[in-house]
Amino acid sequence: MASSSSYNSPCAACKFLRRKCMPGCIFAPYFPPEEPQKFANVHKIFGASNVTKLLNELLPQQREDAVNSLAYEAEARVRDPVYGCVGAITFLQRQVERLQKELDAANADLTRLTCNEIPTGLPSTRVVNSFHSMVAPRQRPVRIGNESGGNIYQTPQDFYFPYPPPWNGHNPSGNIHGGGADGNF
Amino acid sequence: MKSHRELCSGSSCAACKLLKRRCTPTCQFAPYFQSDESNKFAKVHKVFGASNVSKILNEVPQEQREDAVNSLVYEADVRLSDPVYGCIGVIASLQKKIVELQHDLILSRARLAYYVDQTVLCLDDGANMCPVIDMVEPFKGKDCFSFDQFTQYPFP
Numbered sequence: 001m002a003s004s005s006s007y008n009s010p011c012a013a014c015k016f017l018r019r020k021c022m023p024g025c026i027f028a029p030y031f032p033p034e035e036p037q038k039f040a041n042v043h044k045i046f047g048a049s050n051v052t053k054l055l056n057e058l059l060p061q062q063r064e065d066a067v068n069s070l071a072y073e074a075e076a077r078v079r080d081p082v083y084g085c086v087g088a089i090t091f092l093q094r095q096v097e098r099l100q101k102e103l104d105a106a107n108a109d110l111t112r113l114t115c116n117e118i119p120t121g122l123p124s125t126r127v128v129n130s131f132h133s134m135v136a137p138r139q140r141p142v143r144i145g146n147e148s149g150g151n152i153y154q155t156p157q158d159f160y161f162p163y164p165p166p167w168n169g170h171n172p173s174g175n176i177h178g179g180g181a182d183g184n185f
Numbered sequence: 186m187k188s189h190r191e192l193c194s195g196s197s198c199a200a201c202k203l204l205k206r207r208c209t210p211t212c213q214f215a216p217y218f219q220s221d222e223s224n225k226f227a228k229v230h231k232v233f234g235a236s237n238v239s240k241i242l243n244e245v246p247q248e249q250r251e252d253a254v255n256s257l258v259y260e261a262d263v264r265l266s267d268p269v270y271g272c273i274g275v276i277a278s279l280q281k282k283i284v285e286l287q288h289d290l291i292l293s294r295a296r297l298a299y300y301v302d303q304t305v306l307c308l309d310d311g312a313n314m315c316p317v318i319d320m321v322e323p324f325k326g327k328d329c330f331s332f333d334q335f336t337q338y339p340f341p
Contacts, residue, residue, distance in 0.1 A: 044237070044240075045233065045237060045241070046232065046233060046234070046237065047233070047234045047236075047237055049234075050231070050232065050233065050234055054264075054268060057268060058268060058269060062269045065269050065270065066268060066269045066270075069269065069270050069271050069272075069273040069274075070271070072273055073260065073264075073271060073272055073273070077241070077260075081241055081244045081245050081253060082245055082249045082252050082253045082256065083252065083253075083256045084256055084257075084260060084272075085260070085272045085273075085276065086256040086259055086260060086272065087256075088276055089272060089275055089276060089279065092276065092279035092280065092283065093279060095279075095283055096279060096282050096283055096286065099283060099286035099287060099290060100286060102290055103286055103289050103290045103293060106290060106293035106294055106297055107293055109297055110293060110296060110297055110300065113297070113300050113301070113304065114300070
């Protein structure tokens with residue numbers, strides 16, 4: 001998190017907006033002058049005043065994450081004006097559905113075997129019941145469905161999860177920063 | 186999506202109602218924000234702003250504008266529900282879910298393979314009239330969701 005005002009250098013936002021960067025500039029900590037594109041994207045999609053209002057509603061310790069998520073969404077929208085980052089959500093949701101089906105099928109096979117049902121024609125003989133516990137099927141993901149039908153967008157409260165964003169260095173699940181031209185924020 | 190003509194006669198679209206302006210026959214928002222959908226436009230306006238939405242729609246071909254509006258509405262809704270992380274929170278949650286499912290799938294298939302092996306071993310000695318059936322597909326890397334795929338998406 002930079003504080004460009006301490007170096008008498010305007011932050012990227014004030015440079016873009018062509019205004020004097022004051023010591024208490026709300027953008028300065030999050031839009032360093034070395035990353036002009038970050039603010040340019042956010043300004044294009046959300047607008048400076050909307051971002052200001054949003055940040056003012058948050059606690060100071062939440063603002064960096066909020067800015068980074070806005071920057072990510074803005075970049076996604078610039079690259080894909082139709083779907084933005086919702087395209088990625090669609091993609092991941094389909095992966096979840098596919099994996100859930102595969103898991104259900106595997107667990108169904110396990111159930112059949114442990115109940116001495118052998119669907120493949122093996123002789124019904126002494127079976128070692130080594131497994132009395134099976135993997136419990138994962139709770140089915142809440143299907144993202146549109147209230148008006150057709151599309152797959154819905155309010156995601158069921159998917160809210162306080163997972164640390166990867167830009168804080170904690171990234172056990174993979175990198176959601178794409179391989180774009182500028183993956184660094 | 187309705188054409189402006191299909192809207193109630195003399196009724197402004199939700200956007201023009203909120204913006205308190207006259208809704209013209211060529212209103213850009215009218216096909217996507219019907220007069221009874223004021224909440225829908227209010228969310229988009231709060232997060233993106235009407236002028237930014239207008240610019241985005243102008244960049245998109247006509248036939249894709251409905252999808253663009255729907256995705257903007259979704260994104261705005263998520264951002265209002267979670268002002269800190271917005272859609273990134275949803276993405277992170279889905280990624281975590283995928284990791285969990287992959288883990289469970291590996292476990293289930295491993296147990297299935299073990300159980301099938303045990304079943305075959307317990308058959309009486311003698312001619313095994315039934316072939317050993319591999320009920321478990323190898324968990325090939327290409328069948329897994331690879332986050333490398335996602336790192337390249339949506340930024341190819």
